[in-house]
Amino acid sequence: GAGVSQSPSNKVTEKGKDVELRCDPISGHTALYWYRQSLGQGLEFLIYFQGNSAPDKSGLPSDRFSAERTGGSVSTLTIQRTQQEDSAVYLCASSNRQVGEQFFGPGTRLTVL
Template identity: 95%
Template sequence: GAGVSQSPSNKVTEKGKDVELRCDPISGHTALYWYRQSLGQGLEFLIYFQGNSAPDKSGLPSDRFSAERTGGSVSTLTIQRTQQEDSAVYLCASSRAISETQYFGPGTRLLVL
């Protein structure tokens, strides 16, 4: 079946602009996760959703970052007033239920100039 999809695949923006990143999880997966992966670095947890609720936002780096999920499916991650240090690959994953195997999307490569 279809895997996790993310859009856009690449995004170049200017410092100070807002960006929206989209994630379409695998159909039927109730849990959705956002991670950030900087060049040559490991994975950094940002936020997860169980249905439309976000019980754990502890990984969001600052209040410029927010995320929402509607209809228990699509999620958007919004970064306001982007900074150069926000440049990274933003990965979305989903799982059938919390703590089950997570399946990742291809990521959105964000470059802030």
């Protein structure tokens, strides 16, 4: 009965480095979402997975951002060549599509120095 978990909780990296953020959804939830929360942009959608496929990746801000989901469960969001403007809290959510409610994880706070 665990909720959505994310790791790491906090990540500090240097400009130009690559980072990977992980999301473990609630067991059995087929839909998974990534959002970004920053001071300047508020809460914005990044990408949506249904199973292992991503029918909506319209929110990814640049080609430095990518995400994958394997086995219909764990998802990884990768940011290549990080920039200072990538500093934000990255939130993951999952849902049972029939219900519609999205359950959120505690987020990963990314700081790019």
